[in-house]
Amino acid sequence: MDRENAIEVKNVKKKFKIYYDKSNDLKDRILFRNRSHYEDRWVLRGISFNVKKGEAIGLVGHNGCGKSTTLKLLTRILYPDEGTIEMSGRVSSLIELGAGFHPDMSGRENIYTNAAIFGLTKKEIDRRLDDIVEFSELEEFIDNPVRTYSSGMYMRLAFSVAINVDADILLIDEILAVGDANFQKKCFDKLREIKANGTTIVIVSHSLGQIEQICDTSYWIDEGLIRESGTPKIVHELYLKSMELKRIEQLEKTHTHETEKREQEDEEKKKKISEEKAHAEAELPAFCHKTAIRMGEGQAEFTDVRLLDRDGNKKYVFDTEDEIFIRMDYKSHRKELKGNFGIGIFREDSLHCYGTNIEIESGHFAELHDSGTVTVKVMNSLLPGNYFLDVAVHSDDGRMYDDIRRVCSFVVTSDVRDIGVCRLKTVWNVDGNELVRREANE
Amino acid sequence: MTTIKELYDYREMIFSLVRKDLRGRYKGSVLGFLWTFINPLFQLIVYTIAFSFILKSPIEKYYLYLFVALVPWIFFSASIQGGANSINAAKNLVTKIYFPREVIPISYVTSCFVNMLLTFIIIFIVLAFSVVFSDVQINFIALLTLPVIWVVEYVMALGLALLFSAVTVFFRDMEHILGIITMAWIYLTPVLYPIETIQNERIRKLFYINPMTSVIEAYRDVLYYARVPKFSTLMIAVAFGIIMLVLGEFVFSKLKRHFAEVM
Numbered sequence: 001m002d003r004e005n006a007i008e009v010k011n012v013k014k015k016f017k018i019y020y021d022k023s024n025d026l027k028d029r030i031l032f033r034n035r036s037h038y039e040d041r042w043v044l045r046g047i048s049f050n051v052k053k054g055e056a057i058g059l060v061g062h063n064g065c066g067k068s069t070t071l072k073l074l075t076r077i078l079y080p081d082e083g084t085i086e087m088s089g090r091v092s093s094l095i096e097l098g099a100g101f102h103p104d105m106s107g108r109e110n111i112y113t114n115a116a117i118f119g120l121t122k123k124e125i126d127r128r129l130d131d132i133v134e135f136s137e138l139e140e141f142i143d144n145p146v147r148t149y150s151s152g153m154y155m156r157l158a159f160s161v162a163i164n165v166d167a168d169i170l171l172i173d174e175i176l177a178v179g180d181a182n183f184q185k186k187c188f189d190k191l192r193e194i195k196a197n198g199t200t201i202v203i204v205s206h207s208l209g210q211i212e213q214i215c216d217t218s219y220w221i222d223e224g225l226i227r228e229s230g231t232p233k234i235v236h237e238l239y240l241k242s243m244e245l246k247r248i249e250q251l252e253k254t255h256t257h258e259t260e261k262r263e264q265e266d267e268e269k270k271k272k273i274s275e276e277k278a279h280a281e282a283e284l285p286a287f288c289h290k291t292a293i294r295m296g297e298g299q300a301e302f303t304d305v306r307l308l309d310r311d312g313n314k315k316y317v318f319d320t321e322d323e324i325f326i327r328m329d330y331k332s333h334r335k336e337l338k339g340n341f342g343i344g345i346f347r348e349d350s351l352h353c354y355g356t357n358i359e360i361e362s363g364h365f366a367e368l369h370d371s372g373t374v375t376v377k378v379m380n381s382l383l384p385g386n387y388f389l390d391v392a393v394h395s396d397d398g399r400m401y402d403d404i405r406r407v408c409s410f411v412v413t414s415d416v417r418d419i420g421v422c423r424l425k426t427v428w429n430v431d432g433n434e435l436v437r438r439e440a441n442e
Numbered sequence: 443m444t445t446i447k448e449l450y451d452y453r454e455m456i457f458s459l460v461r462k463d464l465r466g467r468y469k470g471s472v473l474g475f476l477w478t479f480i481n482p483l484f485q486l487i488v489y490t491i492a493f494s495f496i497l498k499s500p501i502e503k504y505y506l507y508l509f510v511a512l513v514p515w516i517f518f519s520a521s522i523q524g525g526a527n528s529i530n531a532a533k534n535l536v537t538k539i540y541f542p543r544e545v546i547p548i549s550y551v552t553s554c555f556v557n558m559l560l561t562f563i564i565i566f567i568v569l570a571f572s573v574v575f576s577d578v579q580i581n582f583i584a585l586l587t588l589p590v591i592w593v594v595e596y597v598m599a600l601g602l603a604l605l606f607s608a609v610t611v612f613f614r615d616m617e618h619i620l621g622i623i624t625m626a627w628i629y630l631t632p633v634l635y636p637i638e639t640i641q642n643e644r645i646r647k648l649f650y651i652n653p654m655t656s657v658i659e660a661y662r663d664v665l666y667y668a669r670v671p672k673f674s675t676l677m678i679a680v681a682f683g684i685i686m687l688v689l690g691e692f693v694f695s696k697l698k699r700h701f702a703e704v705m
Contacts, residue, residue, distance in 0.1 A: 016703065072702075076540040079699040096538035102462060104469065113462065116454040117541060125454070 001086045006169055006200035007051040007074065012083035014044040014069055043069045045224040046083070053088075053168075056201035058211030058232055060239055061221040062246075067204050070221065071095065074171055074202060089168025089200075092118055098158035103147035107138055107157055110146050114161045128164050135190070136160035137183070156183060163190055170194065172203045188213070208236045237415075244413060248317045251411055255316040262286050289388070289406050296392075296402040300339055300368055304329040305391050305407045320414040320423055324378040328391055330402075331371040338365040339401065341374050344390035345382070346406075353382060353421060357392075365396045381422040382412045445695065448542045455541060459549035464556060482513065482561040486568060501636065503666075506572065510565060510665040511633045511658045517558035518599050518654060519624040521551045525603025526610045526620050533705050543698040544691070547603040555596050565665065581668035590676065591660045594683045598653055601686030608697040612704060631655055653682035 001008055017038040043066045051057055059067040072078045073085060075093045100117045101110050111132055115125045133142050136156045138149075146154065163170075172191075191214060195201055205211055211218055211232050218232035220239045228235045266286040284292055287304045308325040309315045318324055326343060342357030358366055366374070387410050392403040416423075428435040449456075468477045490505040501507050528550040529536060529543070536543065572578035610616040628634070631654045640646045649655050656679040663671040 077537065077702045091540065093539055099535055099539050102466075105462075112454075113458045116452075116458040117535065117539060119452050119455065119541065121451075121454045122457075 006053045008086045012080040015040045015042045054198045056215040058215040058218040059204045066224045091169045092165040092167030093171040095173040107142040118165045132160045169200045293405040296400045300332040301402040317411045326376040328374045332368040337368040338396040339368045340394045342392045346388045348386040460553045463553040521599035526606035529607045547607045551600045579668040584664045584670045594679045597683035601690035604690030604694040608694040
């Protein structure tokens with residue numbers, strides 16, 4: 001082991017047995033002896049990294065990627081199936097706060113029990129007792145039984161013990177959610193202080209900001225492998241980007257799925273209606289969102305409304321900077337109608353973001369054919385959120401031919417963290433120097 | 443070796459678990475810690491009445507004869523049965539944080555052991571009364587060997603507790619099997635009767651394969667017969683103790699890595 005390193009992880013692999021149907025009793029064991037009841041799932045497929053003494057690293061990744069397993073391996077709760085882990089110095093973990101706390105015993109007694117579990121001797125605990133009590137801010141309550149504590153007090157006490165162990169290596173799993181904002185800040189400052197004193201820190205967290213503030217290096221674990229490592233900020237942006245892509249994929253998938261389902265149901269309904277020839281009342285057609293409301297006299301009507309990208313593909317998720325194409329197919333039941341097509345965009349909380357129509361844009365109306373198509377190209381500048389589109393076609397004197405509220409929904413996402421309703425172009429100038437606009441993901 | 447060093451570092455955890463167990467045992471009861479003494483005292487009183495008036499035994503002062511063997515036996519069987527379940531019972535600790543896993547069975551057996559030592563206070567008081575008020579004798583030189591017997595029995599119990607606690611994690615039935623084994627074991631050990639009851643020489647020799655036979659005999663030599671136990675008896679017990687501890691720790695150290703995975 002390199003003397004400069006506090007932790008050396010070499011090609012560590014870990015598998016778990018996933019039982020399909022765990023039954024331990026004799027009958028099943030004898031009857032189904034040859035049947036394999038489990039499958040090996042490799043949670044870690046070969047992870048290697050070194051942590052220098054005094055360095056702080058963060059482990060990030062989506063749920064189930066293996067980052068907590070890595071931490072458990074470092075804690076030595078679990079052991080690797082292959083590969084080696086070497087560590088030098090005393091290890092303390094902030095994984096399970098308050099381990100061994102006994103509700104009937106006083107705060108003071110519990111400090112002793114809890115600290116003993118971290119491997120401290122009585123003398124060592126005596127020496128730290130004042131610091132622990134002071135840090136926890138529980139001076140008045142320290143001799144009351146722990147069961148009388150509020151959950152915040154409980155966590156404060158537990159955290160104070162764990163962080164005062166004076167470990168050489170500190171392992172942290174998602175803890176900085178302890179107590180109120182004040183106490184959190186205090187924990188954070190304490191962590192920094194500990195780091196400055198040369199303690200090696202490993203943090204697993206979903207709060208990327210916290211990792212960025214403390215850690216020197218970040219490891220992005222994906223599917224049991226280290227996908228990226230390096231400066232936290234950069235790794236995290238890559239990670240977020242990938243997460244976002246995944247999310248969009250997921251959204252598109254569910255959306256397509258739902259639309260298909262609706263179209264299918266619609267087919268069936270149509271069939272049924274034509275069979276029964278029961279009523280002439282129009283059902284909502286497939287292209288409409290399930291919460292859509294349709295009104296109008298029907299001299300002209302929409303036959304399809306959809307959102308497309310530049311290449312004409314159906315799309316559901318757009319970036320703030322994307323172009324959105326609204327395609328409306330219509331048919332007209334009478335000759336020589338004049339029509340005014342309009343669109344409206346609402347945020348899901350009903351905020352009316354934008355609305356316009358042909359008359360506003362051009363000053364005159366459209367001549368309607370038997371059937372036709374109107375396309376609107378929208379330079380999107382809406383900020384992330386869920387939106388609904390309304391479309392309408394009215395007569396030149398304002399009579400409503402067809403009007404569909406919430407005809408479709410769409411989602412806007414963005415990498416940029418500006419806030420508000422939509423993106424306004426801004427140009428910044430500081431002391432005479434114009435700032436260059438940062439490209440996303442750089 | 444590293445395990446021993448580590449256990450030394452974690453000594454405070456062992457003490458604290460033992461303290462918690464001893465104090466927690468009678469927590470909330472009015473008499474509290476006094477129960478540690480009241481329990482065995484009344485046990486002795488009941489035996490005295492039962493075996494003096496109801497079930498008359500040919501053995502003189504049978505209540506004392508029984509008691510000096512029964513107290514160590516109870517420690518032994520409690521250590522095995524409770525010890526076997528000790529890792530499972532500490533699931534919360536084992537799956538959440540690191541510490542040398544041996545700490546758990548060691549604390550359990552130690553807590554039973556301390557409990558037995560406290561009961562010995564009652565034994566000594568009864569012995570003292572018997573010396574004053576009847577013809578019972580005390581051999582002070584023999585009493586000096588008592589700590590050796592204690593340690594040997596402790597080591598044996600610890601060895602088995604390590605072995606069975608590790609096995610029980612993977613094989614839960616062990617707990618119930620041990621219930622049956624300890625129940626039978628007491629009759630294979632001269633606790634309730636003298637070994638001389640067994641007429642057949644060969645069978646009697648077989649009884650000495652049972653590690654507890656030598657231990658119980660040693661206790662009885664010191665406390666009932668007031669004589670120094672035979673050196674050979676002690677040596678057999680020591681040898682058994684070491685073998686069991688080594689075997690127990692061997693199995694334990696092989697299995698302990700996988701505790702957290704199956705719990």
